[in-house]
Amino acid sequence: MAEVSVDFYLLDIDYKTVDGVPVVRLFGVTDDGRRVVALDRSFKPYFYVRGGYNLEQNIRDMIPDEFEVMGIAKVKKKFMGKGINAIKVTVDHPSSVPKAGEAISELAGFDGKFEYDVRFYRKYLVDKEIHPLCLVNVKGVRSNENLDVDMVVEASSVEQISDAMLPEPYFCAFDIETYNYRGNPRAEIDPIMMVSVAFSDGERKVFTWKNFEGAEDYVEFVPGEMELISGFVNYIKNKKPIFISGYNSDEFDMDYLRARASKYGIKLDFSWDSTPMKFQRGGRRKVARSKGTVHLDIYSFVRTVLSQKLRTETLNLNSVAAELLGEKKHEVDWEDIWKMWDDGGDSLRRLVDYCLQDSILTLKLTQKLMPLMFELTKLVGLPIFDISRVGMSQYVESYLMRHIHDRGEIAPNKPKRDETLKRLSYTFEGAFVYQPEAGLYEKVVVVDFRSLYPSIIVSHNISPDTLNCKCCRKGHETPEINRRHHRFCKKVKGLIPEVVEGLIKTRMEVKRQLREKKDQILSARSEALKLLANSFYGYLGFQIARWYCLECAEATTAWGRQYIKETIKQAKKEFTVIYSDTDSVMMSIGDKKHEDVFDFIKKVNKKLPEMMELELEDFYRRGIFVPAKGGERGAKKKYALVDEQGHLVIKGFEFVRRDWSLIARETQKQVLEAILQDRDPEKALKTVQDVIRKLKDQEVPLFKVAIYTQLRKPIDSYESVGPHVAAAKKGKARGYYAEPGTIIKYIVTRGVGSISERSQMLSVARDEKMEYDANYYVNNQVLPATERILKVVGFTDQEIKSKEQTELGKWVS
DNA sequence: ATTATCCGGGG
């Protein structure tokens, strides 16, 4: 066989067991678009053990009969900054790691095992120093393994040769529409009506199995759902996109396609190795993974990475696209989708448009977010599949693992379950929250201390390995925390500060380049560096982190409070400070101009250490600030603002969920609009009083008091019967559909007993002309949604409550 | 006070 050498961009990586041996598979694409798979049989799973002098011999005595230990070697490593002697135990297969680890734990002299809990493919990437999406060279011989690729290489060497990344790839986005007559589509019963795909080169395609007049050329009519699925799958396989993206496709589209495909005995296969889409659990969520063709779930990425900085509170495709692209979906009420299909003709044509539009928006979102996803992939070193799904703490951990590998260090372990629970029970004082005074503020500006925590970590050397060091008596001493102080070493730079400082400095260099020339990739890089640097504080306080350090997290917030208070003091000299939480200050600028704010920011920044920097978040016409319930630690930002274009920005209000009635959500919105857009708190109060009056007079239509809650199991299996279960039971007795998965629309009716006893399905209530319980909707829906807002604009608790009582008093008695 | 249950995204 001839030797080959091939360069490709690494798209994804996994391993497969062949004859009991793990074979790492690298999926890549060359510069000219050829698909390559490299097989690496040389990498063996291993872990480290620490222990007494006799441990090594004890391990040797134990093997090899049961635990497939391939090698034992004494190694000099570092652990948490200190040199240690360790034993590296190499085994035959990843699944032997836990087994061998457990067996060794029983041996005399054992004193801990390490790196037994790192996923095999991740360890491979770290040890080989390979970053996904970068250019990798593989040497070896061609293999005749039968894969749907241009070349399979049995690798003898694999190395990253450049940090050049995959150039703009050819990819697609897709979306399905399902029959949803019962509310929630049920994959056992309800068919997929259509599937649309949009490609990055402009090509569009819709498959559907019901004919209508005047369809566009890209619509392909197929005989039925089976042909729809197989047609779609084959179409994608032929087009060979690098990525296939969806919006919430992990949890919905892919899962649904899989379920319907299996009904017809079709394999849902977009892969290079003819294996079906694999469904795993990624934490609490489902993830759908295909080998080779990388499936990206844009919703998942938006939620984990972007949700903080987005203005929209709901992360549905419509609002996210509106904010990031300035484009909206076509107007279709999801409850009507099945009707549009049944009606056919023009309705069906609109449904097809809507379906395709969703694919196009998902495509555009993918395009928009790709530079950031790519930069994060390169920076953090996880495959883009993971980047688009895992949380920020995994980014931090991956980055740290790579860093310590460079320094010859062993990683600390993930905590066990009991340790996690213990950590969870610890609390510490969080950020400083400057309570807003009740009122409505004009000409608001928000300034942000984006890099506050990273800079604190660096400047005070906050790290688990520098905490209360023995080498310096006078280290960096924290402000008082519970009548104590923590100290951090002044002589040796800690792991975390070293890493964070590197990120900040790199970012400053990138920003310098950006000032010379605007560049999409550089600004994505800057964003990625910022995101990562800002995640270290949260990581230190995260209960399942390897480098968890409560004292570090506590010290960071303690210093943070000091800095933000100082900034507030400075701000107060020039503006009215309204509110401050953690690292942001909201001020009312009164007669002053935007220029004065910029001057202020400059002035503050001049006095700060180079790394620390106050930034403008935005100017707003006005805003109200609502402290979270209790207002203590972990209090989330809860505020509403109207920006200079008149857009309402609502943060931290929980009433956008479907288990709140429309009347509550609608009234809240009206209250905020009255206050912020019309500058009329009295009108807001009147709105609420008016709604209360309407409720009391039974004037509010039933659909506005309906609450949507999903039935998640059979109605008889509930231990505690909540309102939706009770309503479902009563409805089912009358012949209404109430299976697991159904979204129960119910209302709370008048009468005696608990809320459950009085809840009824909306359909039942309509049949029987039942009246809703005004008292419930006032006290449990409308008031909770509006009360705190009204309080902030000066209506006291008593005032709101007494209004309510006088209003209600008239009819309750 | 504690326990059970739900939401999110998707249609």
Added chain:
DNA sequence: GTGTACGGATAAT
């Protein structure tokens, strides 16, 4: 599978 992993809310118990 070299597992796991949210955070906050309401209503029932």
